[in-house]
Amino acid sequence: MNKKNFKSGFVALIGRPNVGKSTLLNKVVGQKIAIMSDKAQTTRNRIQGVYTDADSQVVFIDTPGIHKPKHALGNFMLKTAYSALQGADAVCVVVNAAEKIGPGDRLVIERAKNVQVPLFLLINKIDLVSPEQVLQAIESYKDLADFAQVFPISALEGNNVPELVEGLKEVLPQGPQYYPADQVMDHPEYFVVAEFIREKVLILTREEVPHSVAVKVESMVRNEDDKIEIHAVIIVERASQKGIIIGKQGQMIKKIGKMARRDIEKLLADKVYLDLFVQVQKSWRDRMTNLQDLGYELDNY
Numbered sequence: 001m002n003k004k005n006f007k008s009g010f011v012a013l014i015g016r017p018n019v020g021k022s023t024l025l026n027k028v029v030g031q032k033i034a035i036m037s038d039k040a041q042t043t044r045n046r047i048q049g050v051y052t053d054a055d056s057q058v059v060f061i062d063t064p065g066i067h068k069p070k071h072a073l074g075n076f077m078l079k080t081a082y083s084a085l086q087g088a089d090a091v092c093v094v095v096n097a098a099e100k101i102g103p104g105d106r107l108v109i110e111r112a113k114n115v116q117v118p119l120f121l122l123i124n125k126i127d128l129v130s131p132e133q134v135l136q137a138i139e140s141y142k143d144l145a146d147f148a149q150v151f152p153i154s155a156l157e158g159n160n161v162p163e164l165v166e167g168l169k170e171v172l173p174q175g176p177q178y179y180p181a182d183q184v185m186d187h188p189e190y191f192v193v194a195e196f197i198r199e200k201v202l203i204l205t206r207e208e209v210p211h212s213v214a215v216k217v218e219s220m221v222r223n224e225d226d227k228i229e230i231h232a233v234i235i236v237e238r239a240s241q242k243g244i245i246i247g248k249q250g251q252m253i254k255k256i257g258k259m260a261r262r263d264i265e266k267l268l269a270d271k272v273y274l275d276l277f278v279q280v281q282k283s284w285r286d287r288m289t290n291l292q293d294l295g296y297e298l299d300n301y
């Protein structure tokens with residue numbers, strides 16, 4: 001692989017609810033994410049799916065369908081959805097070929113038009129309509145914005161999806177591989193949840209534990225008790241710091257967990273089971289892969 005010509009970037013998928021954004025994301029990144037998205041994923045989460053091949057990495061950001069947020073998390077996600085548009089290298093507007101253009105579609109396109117990056121129009125669900133209807137759909141949308149390309153696709157069956165990926169690769173800039181090649185998804189909430197936990201560590205331990213603490217959320221899934229089960233690792237640089245964080249008979253880590261859980265429950269508007277684990281990793285801050293792993297490179301989009 002010639003890393004010099006490696007292309008990478010962020011592609012936001014935007015559209016009104018049910019047009020097939022998540023289905024497309026699953027199709028693009030393959031089987032693995034489909035299994036994962038069965039768990040905690042609903043329309044309220046913004047999901048990233050990562051497509052990697054020999055010469056590119058495309059990070060897809062599946063925004064929540066544009067609709068009125070119902071709770072705090074909805075607000076949060078909508079805000080991040082729009083901020084995803086700002087940071088994106090390309091934006092895909094997804095519409096449904098089987099339905100007439102509606103005010104929701106127009107709103108989405110208006111939003112998307114403001115970004116200064118290539119705008120793709122994806123006319124989805126072509127498996128449900130005749131070729132004539134596909135042409136009609138293209139006609140009714142194509143002049144609403146200056147689309148770089150228009151792709152009629154079936155996210156469900158995969159028609160034209162590889163061609164879409166190729167089209168996106170063409171407009172992406174040269175850039176680094178943000179995620180390991182085998183990582184296909186990332187929850188943006190992971191970063192926020194990790195920050196909540198880190199904040200509690202800093203509040204409760206004060207100067208005793210310097211700012212060399214990092215938190216990594218390893219998994220976040222809905223468990224059998226219908227709670228969001230989160231496993232997170234608190235990473236420190238020395239064994240003495242590990243002792244402080246755990247505290248006498250585990251008192252400190254219990255306190256950290258309890259406080260963090262309260263915030264996370266508010267954020268997710270859901271019951272949370274939080275499992276914390278402390279790990280010593282000498283000079284983790286000096287290792288680039290660690291920083292990427294912890295989301296530091298991505299916290300500005």
Ligand SMILES: Nc1nc2c(ncn2[C@@H]2O[C@H](COP(=O)(O)OP(=O)(O)OP(=O)(O)O)[C@@H](O)[C@H]2O)c(=O)[nH]1
Nearest residue numbers: 017018019020021022023043064065125154155156
């Ligand atoms: N026939 C057909 N159905 C599709 C296609 N793409 C998506 N669907 C179906 O449309 C429904 C909505 O798909 P989602 O992928 O959840 O839509 P979404 O845009 O992510 O929806 P929100 O998350 O609510 O914004 C599901 O029942 C999908 O199976 C397609 O290409 N063809």
